[in-house]
């Protein structure tokens with residue numbers, strides 16, 4: 351039988367050249383998260399999470415393996431999973447039905463954050479093509495917008511996407527709620543709201559996370575945000 | 591071997607006793623923190639409605655004075671979803687507020703890319719809650735993910751004083767108070783609680799319709815004890831959300847074996863790993879519904895679920911899969927039952943899967959209705975009117 355190219359390699363060989371100390375440092379970062387003690391209490395290895403997991407049906411992916419590796423503090427395996435597995439998760443939290451009260455999905459959230467914060471190459475790859483979404487949410491406060499409905503962005507949704515994009519302006523104006531006559535954001539958002547959102551990004555250091563995965567995007571966002579903040583009188587704020 | 595009598599699960603009713611609930615009632619902790627001066631807790635405006643949650647606790651649901659926390663995916667890609675929620679409020683003459691001082695919860699991005707952190711997520715939530723408080727209206731959340739995420743934020747803020755301290759500092763800098771509402775309400779809970787009043791005003795008979803229901807993961811799996819349960823619906827073994835509403839409208843709800851499964855949305859998957867979303871949605875949801883129930887329609891109550899279940903069927907069709915099941919939200923079907931226009935209000939032209947057979951079955955002349963919409967759209971195109979107003983959409 352041919353080897354499945356999508357198979358998850360848990361042998362540890364792939365990352366054998368990464369220093370154990372580095373893997374341990376990342377795992378320590380995961381364990382230092384405030385949520386850690388609420389998401390993992392040990393693992394029965396019962397597999398209930400796998401039975402409920404949508405991603406386990408379509409990928410070589412297992413929330414049980416992640417919970418087990420975390421519970422056993424298997425530093426090497428955690429590193430492999432942080433690179434090659436966590437991005438398959440659908441974040442549906444079906445696995446919250448774990449009888450040990452674990453939340454494998456939340457363990458994964460924390461692992462992803464650490465992967466992003468440390469700029470792992472695999473995190474950058476997983477988020478390739480996702481930059482325009484990050485740009486939208488960070489800069490406008492609304493994640494998807496009507497003008498994203500372009501045929502080249504959603505070719506597998508068929509001809510109706512083209513019909514929407516061809517009629518976008520008129521169809522948006524044909525919406526009775528006045529807040530929905532927008533094309534670049536989901537609804538009309540006040541300038542004050544956006545400025546407050548930028549201040550939140552600034553005060554919580556999330557721009558650093560973005561810098562870690564996509565420097566180009568970071569620079570564009572910083573330009574947009576600093577200009578808007580300056581206009582609003584916050585000329586002393588810098589994201590660098 | 592012991593032989594137990596077989597009682598079909600669906601025939602068994604469970605009545606939960608709140609005194610035996612296995613989890614804390616987080617709302618007590620929220621009120622305690624109010625006493626300690628940690629935050630303001632706006633109360634659900636009276637008169638409110640009451641429904642039971644998983645362990646038999648009472649959840650208060652406001653009738654009006656509601657502040658509508660909109661969903662970016664609904665407003666952006668399926669705008670008839672939110673329009674129908676507002677239409678229902680207007681049809682009952684209820685006082686509501688559709689704010690512009692509102693951001694999305696940003697959780698879609700958080701679950702997709704992890705390019706955020708708990709402080710930022712909590713601050714975004716509290717900024718929106720503070721904005722609602724300032725307006726004097728009570729938040730009702732349109733998106734299932736925002737709803738689940740805000741409940742997680744509430745849980746984290748209650749249990750992590752350090753997070754509270756950090757967020758307090760941010761809110762102070764923004765010049766806004768710390769606000770945590772008495773209840774976190776999803777709009778579909780409002781639709782459910784209003785179901786009898788909706789049914790009283792029903793003008794379209796739907797008794798010949800069979801539907802399947804897809805409950806959103808982030809509605810009933812995240813902080814699960816806060817979801818609505820009812821011993822008359824699935825014997826309270828599962829959440830009554832949507833199903834209760836549909837039954838009140840006279841619709842038959844068919845059960846299927848993958849009810850608990852997610853829709854395949856996956857947050858990052860729907861945007862950049864779409865093969866997964868398409869396959870899961872078609873193979874684990876739509877095909878199973880059609881094979882086991884053969885419904886006229888499927889009804890759900892969240893942004894990602896409507897999008898994924900509806901849009902994925904195009905590729906399924908190309909592969910010769912059993913698809914062709916229209917997907918609507920509970921707000922849309924409730925509005926339709928009360929006589930809302932399928933295009934001016936439900937905005938069904940933004941949906942992908944053909945829904946004309948369903949409309950014909952309930953006696954709606956969709957060609958005539960589409961022509962009516964086109965007349966208005968043409969006026970906008972020619973610059974004869976700037977927008978379609980509520981009055982235009984509501985005129986008979």
Ligand code: SF4
Nearest residue numbers: 394396397399417448
């Ligand atoms: S994480 Fe929970 S559900 Fe999954 S195998 Fe371990 S104990 Fe079982």
Ligand code: SF4
Nearest residue numbers: 403439440443445455
């Ligand atoms: S949250 Fe992730 S690991 Fe848990 S069930 Fe969903 S896809 Fe599987």
